[in-house]
Amino acid sequence: MCTNKKYTLSDEIVDYINECLVKEHPESYLIAILHKVQGIYGFLSEIHLDEVAHLLQVPTANVYGVATFYHYFRLKPRGQxxxxxxxxxxxxxxxxxxxxxxxxxxxxxxxxxxxxxxxxxxxxxxxxxxxxxxxxxxxxxxxxxxxxxxxxxxxxxxxxxxxxx
Missing domain, CATH: 3.40.30.10 (Glutaredoxin)
Known part of the structure; x- marks a missing residue:
């Protein structure tokens, strides 16, 4: 469980990731986590991807790979x-x-x-x-x-x- 660092991710997301960490194979929740992040912020920033990787204790490249593989995820904010x-x-x-x-x-x-x-x-x-x-x-x-x-x-x-x- 990661609690000693201040994140830009909402407490809701950090809590969700911490819940995933106590389960078997927490990295298998990555897509669900990214959906949640994008649902709240509208897109996945580099900072979001770095923080998700840090919290899940996986390389940022793995998180970035998933975020860029799936068409649904956006790395830039959308227009109105x-x-x-x-x-x-x-x-x-x-x-x-x-x-x-x-x-x-x-x-x-x-x-x-x-x-x-x-x-x-x-x-x-x-x-x-x-x-x-x-x-x-x-x-x-x-x-x-x-x-x-x-x-x-x-x-x-x-x-x-x-x-x-």
Missing amino acids: FAISVCMGTACFVKGADSVLTSFKSELGIDMGETTSDGLFSLEGTRCIGVCALAPVVTINDRVYSNVVSQQVSQILNEIKAAERV
Whole structure:
């Protein structure tokens, strides 16, 4: 049990990790721990990864390896509006690559990046399971269906207007 160091991780997470340490194979809880950290902070910072490694008593490289292997984990904060362009087969065939290119151009960022004002982040994602609506874009929890590249500017402008940006 680690208690002699001050962590930036919340007490809830440190307590959870300490609970895992008394179990057999505590490192097997790494994915659950990373989910918990990301759930609280929104992403996994280098400091978070270092502290998790220290608490679990495993090399930081092991923690980093897991965090970068799984698509779900983010090492950078997301924007207020997380834009995900589905790149599944149906969406791709119906023009998702062109939609993604339009978002990149309009926002001035690449996949995996966040705009400098922290408003938008952009990512391509695997199939989200609504292939009949292809191509699909999700922005936070809202689903946009049958999106074409010409709509991208309008979608972004509507969000900005609603936020009065």
